[in-house]
Amino acid sequence: MPVSDETPVDLAPVLESFPSLEVEKGTGALITQPALVLEVVQFLRDDPRYRLDYLSNVTGIDYLATVRKEKRVNEEGKTEIVKIDEPPRMDVVYHFYSMSEKRGLVTLKQRITDRDRPVATSLMPLFRSAEFQEREVYDLFGIDFQGHLDLRRLLMWEEFEDFPMRRDYVEPDDYEYEPTPHGEVLEKAKTHAGLGEGGSEE
Amino acid sequence: MDLLGSGIFKGMAVTLKNFAMTYFDRGRKERLPTVQYPEAGDTVTLFTRNFPFLIYDGEEEVDGMRCVACQICERECPPACIYIVKEKDENGKFVKRPKVFDIDVSVCMGCQICVEVCPFDAIVMDSEFEYSKEDRFGDLLFNRDELLKSNDYYHKIHPEEAQARDANLAAKKAADEAKKKAREEKAAAAAAAKAAAEKEASEKKDSPEASEPVAEEPKAEPAAPSENHAKAESEAKEKPAAEETPVEEPAAATDETEDAKEESSGGSEGKETSEEPEETAGSGEDDEKKAEEGEGVS
Amino acid sequence: MTMESSVVAGSEPTVEPRGFELIEREGLETNLLEVSMGPHHPSTHGVFRMDVKLDGETVTELRPVFGYLHRNHEKLAEDMGYLGSMPFTDRLDYFCSMTNNWAYALAGEKMIDLEVPERAEYVRVIMAELTRLVNHIMLVGFFVNDLGALGTPLLYALREREKILDLFEWASGARMMCNYMRFGGLRNDLPEGWLTKCREVVDAFPYFLDEYEKLLVENEIILVRTQNVGVLKPELAINAGITGPMLRASGVNYDLRKVDAYGVYDRFPFRVPMGEVGDCYDRFMVRILEMRESIKILRQAMDELPEGPIMGEAPRVFKPPAGEIYGRIEGPKGELGFYLVSDGTAKPYRYRVRPPSLVNLTVLEDLCLGHKVADAVVILGSVDIVLGEVDR
Structure with missing residues (x-):
């Protein structure tokens, strides 16, 4: 059964007003720089053609540096596979709907190119629903939200240092292992004193 | 709202009614669904699932084992509670049978994913739920021999499912x-x-x-x-x-x-x-x- | 000290702040009192803490602290195949495993354009509405429990829930962690006789709801404690992304069952109950009225339940093409969304749950400011959170 979404949103007006916006291939998401995001969102929220008054979901995505292969047609008309170096980046993804006009969905992505010191612009001045969700993104991805009024860790404890949702996160070897039958865990458990029994592995 | 406090008395009447009704058979059925656990009541239903077990056919536990140690369940198990070591013979050749098949039932969440991914209908869910043990690490780690149960037992606890599986196997065999x-x-x-x-x-x-x-x-x-x-x-x-x-x-x-x-x-x-x-x-x-x-x- | 700074612009407190300013008298020094409520407190619905600053008994600042149940469900899911996350969705909001399953299945189905057979859609509706009954009846029970009616109403609620859990167990094999839905349909068909039993339960339900209303709705203590307490203005509700019964209690007509009409919800005529004031009483009543509407849907769905397959042509290996999807349903607590990003492999690249309980908590401080600390407990009860979902 196809899911009947609300009225789809025409992105033309916002692209007209903000020529620097890009539309992501495949997903149809708007991509913006952190510097511009507040203006864009304000436009989306207040312009009568959009009235996207409901920020549903905020999350982050972490992309490590990869090599992407893409098929391209070269000048001679042959298709060849081109390797493209994708620099590391982070995205903050926002999903907007309109409650008053029953419109949706507009996906907006803040693209952060500096993955080592990711700084994004907070939407909290415009949307209260960004408050906890951006805190969560800060907590799990380590993205610093400029303009957030209360940027603290949300789920992890204050003293925690790493950012667990990053793709290169390595879990610390500091917790108590229970001797489960799994070889991998068992091996780890053996390095911790007093544990490592159990498991019927010979 | 007429008299102040009348709402409270109405509510009290409801509790009184509930209390009184438990003295009658019909009321007890509706309002007192408690099951006196060890004495009465079989809470096992058609799809009741608790922990998985391995099926063997025929009489011989190990020889009749359906499991071929393909390790799909081990890979798919969401909480990763299955551990399998393939059996080797003396020449180091793999035999299609697990030497070690452990399930840590203190980790197992009874989600049944292993049953769904098993291509050989070798692992199914048990409805047994009385598993109190004295030792969490040793006793709740079920090894292969503890997990092996006969197809007859399976037919007893989940007859419809068992028949369907048997039919499925027979079709495959044919x-x-x-x-x-x-x-x-x-x-x-x-x-x-x-x-x-x-x-x-x-x-x-x-x-x-x-x-x-x-x-x-x-x-x-x-x-x-x-x-x-x-x-x-x-x-x-x-x-x-x-x-x-x-x-x-x-x-x-x-x-x-x-x-x-x-x-x-x-x-x-x-x-x-x-x-x-x-x-x-x-x-x-x-x-x-x-x-x-x-x-x-x- | 005044509270103006903390109150969000545009929302004026409708309740007169009582004893709000610090008493300043010659030779008498007063101070704000910091109280840490929780994490193990019977009124916090789990391991949830409220750092409250009190002026006498009046709340002047409230900071929700949570994360005690955090297990990084999202990270776990990214290390696992798509199907493997299904049983873990049960454990988000453990009262509503069926709707959690559905939301995840829906997102997955959107990803690969999978058609779900009619019968499966109907069964999903039945299960979702039963879940709504379970959730709301539990909310009402705990809510009254928070008000001080210890035990009795809660146990009545548990008793009714028990009957529905029996139905879940019969159909899915487990009472709470159902793990019943799959991409493209259901795990198994309804067992024989299930529908008859379900009809019995559903038919008996309004009777108990009447009784419940008699017990609670006119109770003067409940009225005094909940009316005009924790008023949520619709503008703030929309801005803060509040969804579900809490939003509708503030008078905003936004029900995804109507708006998105996912599944086969467009075939069922039902009304969307809405509150006028947006106080705790409205939130409480909206849930009771929603249960009545759910029963309507249930009856119709059971009458119209078609025969047929329960599983669509789902691929044996769930491996969606690269892309992303945001699928959402109207969970009993609000909009439950799943945002999945695929890179073309059998594991999701990004898996995000949009938890309604967490977002609904955003306004907890706004609701509690100016009320007594005992009201904070009631307001938290009316927000309806489950920590398994808040913390994930």
């Missing part, structure tokens, strides 16, 4: 058999042609040819029991039959997950190569192997 017959004929012809000279050459053979004999070991364990007649059959017959399964089983596994495909096919290749020396050993060694396995298990 399909296998049809294929097998076709191959048997081929194999018989080939075997005659090969004869003694083949034996020496076989050691250096490449995988395509080797794949035929590979079948022997794995087949003998998982397939023979499920085809109850297999045991009655002579070894000579069993051998060609065996050729069938190794080809089929990886194929069945492929359906499950693509990873599985890669790995299981990879695994079977590995087996094939490792089994090459085995070929010459012939059926006599098969028996020995079985015997050893039996000992090892017990």
